[in-house]
Amino acid sequence: MAVDTTKNAVPFEMAQIPGPEMxxxxxxxxxxxxLKKAKRPLLVVGAxxxxxxxxxxKAIEIGKTGVPIAATAHTIKGFIERGYTENVHMIGLHPLTxxxxxxxxxxxxxxxxxxxxxxxxxxxxxxxxxxxTLKNFNRDIKxxxxxxxxxxxxxxxxxxxxxxxxQYHEAVDEVIAKLKA
Amino acid sequence: xxxxxxxxxxxxxxxxxxxxxxxxxxxxxxxxxxxPFPYPSIATLRDWDFKIMQxxxxxxxxxxxxxxxxxxxxxxxxxxxxxxxGIDQAAQQGRIVLIACLxxxxxxxxxxxxxYHWCLEKFGDLPINMGDEILVDAPITRTxxxxxxxxxxxxxxxxxYFEEQVSQLLACTHTGQEGNYMDFESKALHAxxxxxxxxxxxxxxxxxxxxxxRGDENAPIVECGMGxxxxxxxxxxxxxxxxxxxxxxxxxxxxxxxxxxxxIGGVCCTAHDNTRxxxxxxxxxxxxxxxxxxxxxxxxxxxxxxxxxxxRGDVMDCVMxxxxxxxxxxxxxxxxxxxxxxxxxxxxxxxxxxRTNDPVEEIVDDLxxxxxxxxxxxxxxxxxxxxxxxxxxxxxxxxxxREADPFLSEEDFKKYAESCTYCHSCxxxxxxxxxxxxxxxxxxxxxxxxxxTTYEVCVGCRRCEQACPQDIPILSLxxxxxxxxxxxxxxxxxxxRGPVKDTEIRRVxxxxxxxxxxxxxxxxxxxxxxNGTKEAYDMAKEFVDRGFIVAASGCMAMDMSLYTxxxxxxxxxQYPGAVDGRNxxxxxSCVANAHISGATIKIATIFAGRxxxxxxxxxxxxxxxxxxxxxxxxxAYSQKAASIATGCNRMGIPVVVQPHSVMYRRSYVxxxxxxxxxxxxxxxxxxxxxxxxxxxxxxxxxxxxxxAMLMMAKLCFRPSxxxxxxxxKLTHYCDISMKYFGCMPPDWHVYVRHxxxxxxxxxxxxxxxxxxxxxxxxxWKRKAIVSGPIRKMxxxxxxxxxxRKIRVKK
Numbered sequence: 007m008a009v010d011t012t013k014n015a016v017p018f019e020m021a022q023i024p025g026p027e028m029x030x031x032x033x034x035x036x037x038x039x040x041l042k043k044a045k046r047p048l049l050v051v052g053a054x055x056x057x058x059x060x061x062x063x064k065a066i067e068i069g070k071t072g073v074p075i076a077a078t079a080h081t082i083k084g085f086i087e088r089g090y091t092e093n094v095h096m097i098g099l100h101p102l103t104x105x106x107x108x109x110x111x112x113x114x115x116x117x118x119x120x121x122x123x124x125x126x127x128x129x130x131x132x133x134x135x136x137x138x139t140l141k142n143f144n145r146d147i148k149x150x151x152x153x154x155x156x157x158x159x160x161x162x163x164x165x166x167x168x169x170x171x172x173q174y175h176e177a178v179d180e181v182i183a184k185l186k187a
Numbered sequence: 188x189x190x191x192x193x194x195x196x197x198x199x200x201x202x203x204x205x206x207x208x209x210x211x212x213x214x215x216x217x218x219x220x221x222x223p224f225p226y227p228s229i230a231t232l233r234d235w236d237f238k239i240m241q242x243x244x245x246x247x248x249x250x251x252x253x254x255x256x257x258x259x260x261x262x263x264x265x266x267x268x269x270x271x272x273g274i275d276q277a278a279q280q281g282r283i284v285l286i287a288c289l290x291x292x293x294x295x296x297x298x299x300x301x302x303y304h305w306c307l308e309k310f311g312d313l314p315i316n317m318g319d320e321i322l323v324d325a326p327i328t329r330t331x332x333x334x335x336x337x338x339x340x341x342x343x344x345x346x347x348y349f350e351e352q353v354s355q356l357l358a359c360t361h362t363g364q365e366g367n368y369m370d371f372e373s374k375a376l377h378a379x380x381x382x383x384x385x386x387x388x389x390x391x392x393x394x395x396x397x398x399x400x401r402g403d404e405n406a407p408i409v410e411c412g413m414g415x416x417x418x419x420x421x422x423x424x425x426x427x428x429x430x431x432x433x434x435x436x437x438x439x440x441x442x443x444x445x446x447x448x449x450x451i452g453g454v455c456c457t458a459h460d461n462t463r464x465x466x467x468x469x470x471x472x473x474x475x476x477x478x479x480x481x482x483x484x485x486x487x488x489x490x491x492x493x494x495x496x497x498x499r500g501d502v503m504d505c506v507m508x509x510x511x512x513x514x515x516x517x518x519x520x521x522x523x524x525x526x527x528x529x530x531x532x533x534x535x536x537x538x539x540x541x542r543t544n545d546p547v548e549e550i551v552d553d554l555x556x557x558x559x560x561x562x563x564x565x566x567x568x569x570x571x572x573x574x575x576x577x578x579x580x581x582x583x584x585x586x587x588x589r590e591a592d593p594f595l596s597e598e599d600f601k602k603y604a605e606s607c608t609y610c611h612s613c614x615x616x617x618x619x620x621x622x623x624x625x626x627x628x629x630x631x632x633x634x635x636x637x638x639x640t641t642y643e644v645c646v647g648c649r650r651c652e653q654a655c656p657q658d659i660p661i662l663s664l665x666x667x668x669x670x671x672x673x674x675x676x677x678x679x680x681x682x683x684r685g686p687v688k689d690t691e692i693r694r695v696x697x698x699x700x701x702x703x704x705x706x707x708x709x710x711x712x713x714x715x716x717x718n719g720t721k722e723a724y725d726m727a728k729e730f731v732d733r734g735f736i737v738a739a740s741g742c743m744a745m746d747m748s749l750y751t752x753x754x755x756x757x758x759x760x761q762y763p764g765a766v767d768g769r770n771x772x773x774x775x776s777c778v779a780n781a782h783i784s785g786a787t788i789k790i791a792t793i794f795a796g797r798x799x800x801x802x803x804x805x806x807x808x809x810x811x812x813x814x815x816x817x818x819x820x821x822x823a824y825s826q827k828a829a830s831i832a833t834g835c836n837r838m839g840i841p842v843v844v845q846p847h848s849v850m851y852r853r854s855y856v857x858x859x860x861x862x863x864x865x866x867x868x869x870x871x872x873x874x875x876x877x878x879x880x881x882x883x884x885x886x887x888x889x890x891x892x893x894x895a896m897l898m899m900a901k902l903c904f905r906p907s908x909x910x911x912x913x914x915x916k917l918t919h920y921c922d923i924s925m926k927y928f929g930c931m932p933p934d935w936h937v938y939v940r941h942x943x944x945x946x947x948x949x950x951x952x953x954x955x956x957x958x959x960x961x962x963x964x965x966x967w968k969r970k971a972i973v974s975g976p977i978r979k980m981x982x983x984x985x986x987x988x989x990x991r992k993i994r995v996k997k
Contacts, residue, residue, distance in 0.1 A: 020615050020654075025252030027265045053891045079890035080897075083929040096933055098898070100888040104246050104856035111860065129717065130620065132890055135248035135849030142249055142276050145266050169611045169624070 008034055009177040014165035018130050018155035024138065028158050029151075031165040034177050037150060038184020040162060041073070044122035044148075046113070052099060052128030053079035058171065061127055064178050066090045068124075071185050074114060076102050078128065099128060103136040107144040122148040125157070126178075134159050152181055217335045222802030225333030226348050229355055229377055232837075235804040236373035238988050239811075239836065242864050243855035243885035245372055247280040250852055254279050257362045272362050281371025282360050284829070284853045288378040289357055291830030294511050295778055296349045296385030297534070298429055299392060301510075303342055305431050305567060306396040310471055312340045315391060317401045318468050320688040326788035326799060327387040327781055331380065333801030339395060342388045349381050349388075372853070379833035380803070386831075387781035393460060394685055397434060398467035398474040399482075402688035404765035404772070407480070409462040411487040411748045411757075412676035413502045421449045422502060423578040424488055426517070427509035428777060430460040432531035432564075435571025436507065437461065437481055448579050452488030454497065455512045456741055456776035461485035462682045463775060487680055490742035492714025492822070495520065495647035499666035500673040501593030504585060505554075505578035507570060510534040511777075512713070512825060516649075518561055524593055525585045527554035527577050528561035531570040539563045547572050555580040557588060595660070595667045603664060604631035606657045613651035613661060618847065619644050619717055623651050623661060630664060638668035643749070644719035680748040681759040683740070683775025686782040689793055691766040695736065696794025700813045702912015704768045705919050706730075706903030709783045709840075710739045710747070712820035712828050717845050720746040722821060722892045727758055727771060729896055733919050734768040735903075740780050743822055744773045780831050784838050787814050804989060811839030812867070812986040815903035815916070817882075818842040819895065823851075832886060841882045841902040843895050848888055855885035859934070865977075867906060870985040873993035878906045878986065879937045879977045893927035904938050906978075906986040913944035921946060936961050941980035942972050 015031040017023065041047055049068050055061045062084045069075045069092065077085055078099040085094045095114040105111045111119050123140070125133050130153075137149050137159035151157035154168045167174035224231050252265040254274060262270030269275050274282070306313070315336050317324040325336050332345050356378050359365045365374065393399060400406045416422045425433030433453065440449055453461045464482040469475040488497060491512050497503060498520045506521055510532040514520075518537045521528045530536050542550045542562040547569060553559050554577045564570040595603070604627050613623040621644055626637040642665055651661045666673065698704040708730045716722055723746040731737045739747060748757050762771045766786070774782050791809040792799045799806055810816065818835045820828050823844055829851050832842040836855060844851070858864055859880045867878045881904035889895035900920045908916060917938055924932040931949075936957055939945060945953045954970070957963040963975025978984075987993070 016615075018615060022250075024249065025265060026263050027252065053894075078894075080893035080928045083927070086929040096928065096930065098887070098894055099890055100246075100854065101856055101884070104244065104854075105858070105860075107246070108858070129846045129890055131618075132846035132849055132888065135250070138250070138252075139246060139248045142252065142264075142266055143247065168614070 008180055009173050011164040011167065011177050015156050016166065017158045018166055018168065022134055022158055024158060027141070029156070029160040029163045031156060032162045034180035035184055037152065037162055038181040040148065040150060041122065041124060041181065042185050046118060046120045047073045047122040047124060048076055048114070048120040049073050049124045049126070050076045050078060050099065050102065050128070051081055051126055052133070053081050054129065055081055055084055055127040058127070059084070060175060061178070062088055064175070064182060065126070067182050068185065069093055076114060078102065081127070099132060099136055103139050106147060107139055109144065109146065120147060122150060124150045124152055125160070126151070126153045128153065130155050133157065152178055217800070219798050219800040221333055222798060222800045222805070224803055225801035227331065227803060229352070229374060232377065232804055233373050235807060236376045236837065237369065239376070239855070239885065240369055240372060243857050245368065246854045246856050247277055248849050248852055249276060249280055250850060252276070274366055277368035278366050278371060280852050281368035281375070282365070284851070285356065285371050285375040285378060286360055287826045287851065288375040288382070288830040288833050289353055290826035291828070292378045292382035292385060293353055294827050295382055295389055296346065296353070298510060298778065299342070299385050299389035300346050301429060301532070302389055302392045302431065303339065303346060306392055307339060310396050310473060312338045313395050313471055314338050315395055316468065316470065317686070320690045321402055321686060322689055323789050323792055325387060325391055326785040326792070327383050330788050330799045330801070330803050330806050331384050339392055342392065345384065345388055349385055352381055353378065375833055376837040379830040380837045382830040383781050383784050383834040383838070386778040387785060389778040390685070390775065390781055393430060394467065396471065397430065397464045398470060399463040400466050400682065400685045401468060402686050402691070403466070403684050404763060404770070406682040406684040406764060406773070407466055407483045408679045408759060409483055409485070409487060409682050410677070411680040411745060412678045413489060413493065413497055413500055413673050414676040415486045416452045416488060416502050417450045420447070421504045421578040421582040423449055423451050423574050424454055424497070424503040424506045425451060425457045425461065425509070425574070426454040426494065426506055427513050427532070428456040428511040429509040429532060430457055430464070431567040432507055432509055432570040432574070433457050433461055434464055435568045436574045437464065437485060438478060439572045439575050441478055441481055445575060445579065446484055449575055450486060451484070452486040454488050454494055455491045457509060458487040458489070458745065459683050459741070459776035462487060466682060482682060487745055490714045490745040492646050492720065492742065492746070495649055495662055496666065498524065498526070499593070499662045500670070502673065504582045505529070505574055507531055507574040508535055511827070522560040525557060525588050527581055529570055529574050529577070530561065530563040531565065531567060533565060536563045537561065541565065543569065547576065551576045551580060555584060594670050595663050600664060600667045601631070603659045606659060607631065608657060610656060612654040612656060616650040616654045618646055618648060618715065619719070621645060627659065627661070627664065630668065635668040638665055639672070642669045642672065643721060646715055676749070678748045678751070679757045679760055680745060681764050681773045683773050683779055684764055685775055685779065687766045687786040687789060689789065692786070692789045692793045695767055696790050699790060699815060700794065700907060702815060702905070702908035702916055705733065705735050705916050706815040706817060706900070707736045707738065707786070708899055709816065709818045710737065710743045710821065711741055711780050711783070711818060711831065712743050712823040713825055714742045714746060714822045715824035715845070715847055716822040717847060718892065720749055723747040724750040724758060726819065726821065726892060726896060730899065731758070731762050731769055731771050736766055736768055737771045738766070738774050738783050739771065740774040740783070741777045746822070777827060783818070784835055784840065787816055787838060787840065790814055805992065807837060807839040808987055808989045808992065811988065813905055813907040815905050815908070816840045817899050817902040819899060820848070821845045821895065823848055836885045841885050841887065843887045843889055843898050843902065845895070846888060846890050853886070854888055856887070857883045857885070859883065859937070867986045867988060868990070868993060870987040870992045870994055871983065872995055877977055879904070881905050881938065896927065897923050897932065901932070907984065909982060910941055910943040910980060913938060913940065914946055917944060918946040921949065937977065939972070940976045940978050942970055
């Protein structure tokens with residue numbers, strides 16, 4: 007039975023209430039389908055992966071489906087250690103988000119702007135603010151979170167799964183399975 | 188001042204009163220001509236601001252998508268919506284940024300205004316004497332106001348200028364005033380430049396009046412940490428940023444030989460300033476004769492992040508609060524432990540009765556008998572006496588009256604820990620995301636280690652306790668588990684040294700501008716670290732060891748004192764305190780940050796011979812183009828940090844901040860894919876040339892310490908770096924990347940102009956990569972770069988962003 011990722015849809019930092027437009031929590035099948043459908047997706051992974059190393063492996067699985075990976079902070083190190091650098095780009099989340107807000111940016115590979123960004127493993131408040139930048143200043147990009155937190159400024163997110171790592175990992179696996187299908 | 192003599196008559200007038208405000212005619216003792224921008228108004232430096240913003244794109248991250256400031260609201264501004272008044276999201280964010288910068292700037296300036304009045308009243312007008320080694324004595328005041336202050340009173344017009352400007356700026360935030368985000372940002376840059384002026388005025392006033400060190404690289408080493416407070420004595424804590432009352436407490440203690448009965452410890456910047464008193468050049472005499480080196484008797488209890496931990500750790504008998512950064516529940520927290528509190532500033536009165544005009548005996552009696560939990564005493568001298576006498580008298584009574592031991596009993600600790608239902612409400616509100624549920628569960632099972640290892644990560648905000656449905660006093664659990672650490676938190680810190688000496692500038696000016704000293708790193712700010720205080724030490728040590736000039740101030744200077752090397756030495760004991768490579772300087776309290784931005788002006792004027800007088804954009808342009816300086820506010824929490832950083836940005840100094848700093852909502856980020864953004868003028872002939880993106884960003888948010896350090900090294904590149912400097916800077920940039928990221932940074936090649944720029948240890952591999960990956964043409968015989976760099980090496984290249992700096996037009 008699929009993990010119910012629509013529960014606990016309250017901001018992980020509870021006072022993080024931005025306004026009338028707040029994210030909806032979706033189940034893994036829908037999120038997986040959106041990623042699969044994306045023409046120019048970008049997976050953005052942050053340094054919290056070091057605290058949950060199995061997520062490196064899951065990010066690599068996503069990378070192997072053809073989704074390029076932006077490794078923020080010093081996360082690139084985790085990919086190098088695992089011998090996977092094929093489509094992994096080292097860039098800070100802050101400049102990356104800055105580029106993402108400009109419609110004329112040509113992407114990390116020079117082939118054009120992205121249509122879907124998928125965040126995971128990023129310090130909650132930082133990720134939330136970067137989603138906010140995109141929400142307000144480039145609405146052409148779909149903002150998806152597959153992190154363990156309900157992300158209020160995303161378009162699509164899981165509910166809070168921060169306290170149930172097994173369920174969270176299972177949910178990410180379901181998204182990956184959908185992506186591979 | 189020229190003496191004006193003579194007489195005048197007022198004929199046919201009776202009962203005439205003549206008030207002479209200021210005599211404006213003055214003998215000119217400064218041979219520097221007045222620059223173009225004395226006392227700049229809001230729009231005076233707008234062109235410079237727009238140049239910055241053209242290169243460093245304003246990036247907003249709204250925390251709130253709405254505007255709720257007028258009665259038409261709330262208005263939803265999400266995306267491209269506009270409010271009823273017509274404002275859009277970007278302008279609304281710019282408006283909030285301006286308000287935040289004004290909060291910060293006014294906090295410092297109001298501090299200076301209070302010190303101005305108080306010091307004139309207490310000491311009279313004093314000459315500004317910074318000693319033989321500091322002749323460029325108030326660089327920011329000179330640059331902005333165009334005056335060279337000679338006595339404290341000369342700061343009067345400077346403060347009045349500031350006050351007029353902030354009044355005008357605040358008016359701009361009213362509904363129906365400014366509506367363009369870039370103009371809001373220009374105003375925020377203006378407010379923040381004024382902040383640096385206010386900080387400089389504040390610190391010079393207190394340095395002169397209280398005989399603080401003036402650029403003393405050997406400023407005394409003082410005690411730092413909760414454990415340094417002697418529990419056998421009464422402990423008076425002075426908390427905040429304004430030393431007026433706390434210094435009086437120290438003077439009263441000295442005058443009455445009470446140091447064997449009372450220990451005085453400071454929290455936040457008052458701690459810094461207490462420990463600087465009487466350590467200067469020996470004047471004014473009132474200080475030097477009676478209170479020489481009195482600052483070494485005061486102790487640094489700790490930085491702002493430790494305040495609530497101190498309360499729960501029962502390290503105080505009485506508290507005096509002054510201004511800024513005082514947690515507003517201080518009275519409630521202290522009352523629970525029967526710690527009387529004395530509010531000493533009009534800015535923070537906490538609802539307490541104003542007892543300024545009452546006899547000291549009555550006030551002390553009311554506090555010691557706990558008839559009232561606190562009082563306001565706005566006369567600093569009286570407040571100081573009340574503080575010391577109350578602390579001494581209340582100490583024996585506190586333990587009698589207090590119902591429980593300040594630390595939980597073992598039994599209560601267990602009871603509370605076991606009552607945790609693992610609901611994780613605490614973790615939902617914890618700023619550094621400590622897994623508090625796991626920590627408490629481990630404690631219930633008898634494992635206190637998680638409570639110890641996360642103690643320095645906890646910022647003491649108490650949000651967890653408020654969220655806990657079981658009312659578990661989580662900070663008290665921390666205090667219990669760390670009671671031995673609290674008692675033994677004993678470290679050393681170098682007292683704030685004050686400004687940079689002219690002689691130091693002469694020594695390091697050329698190496699900085701040529702790049703052979705790889706950069707100036709300024710670690711400033713508060714205690715809201717994303718991952719604990721240890722990161723302050725780690726970052727400082729990394730860059731001192733690499734030969735950078737490292738300056739620190741405020742709470743970050745205190746927090747980095749809490750760690751030692753294998754020999755048990757704190758960072759202040761490991762390295763000397765001069766402004767030089769492989770040194771670390773404690774500049775002082777928050778307001779001493781002005782000496783860091785002031786130092787860049789001093790490099791321009793002392794080393795490069797530029798006129799600073801009323802010449803702000805020239806100084807900022809020089810800094811942006813030639814001085815590899817980078818500010819870091821890794822624990823920044825306050826609006827003051829926002830204005831300090833923004834003021835640095837207007838001065839051309841990039842700043843790296845921690846991920847919580849997204850709450851400031853605005854950053855300045857460069858676009859390396861836009862070649863035209865990096866066009867710069869060659870001042871030799873006015874030609875416009877393209878340069879590498881240096882510095883690439885102006886306000887950068889880093890996710891981790893590792894990313895911050897890489898960016899700090901990168902943001903020290905400047906267009907003027909020579910080959911040797913480039914090689915040194917590239918070495919550190921690449922080495923930090925290899926150390927923490929496991930690979931070279933993807934953009935290292937951008938900073939290469941010539942083969943001699945390449946670090947020797949990687950030279951061969953780098954040349955291969957330049958050829959293979961980036962398509963550069965390499966002459967392998969000569970080991971030379973034939974083509975490829977954005978700019979070729981040019982030793983006399985003179986980059987500028989200002990047209991009037993062009994020497995000969997092409």
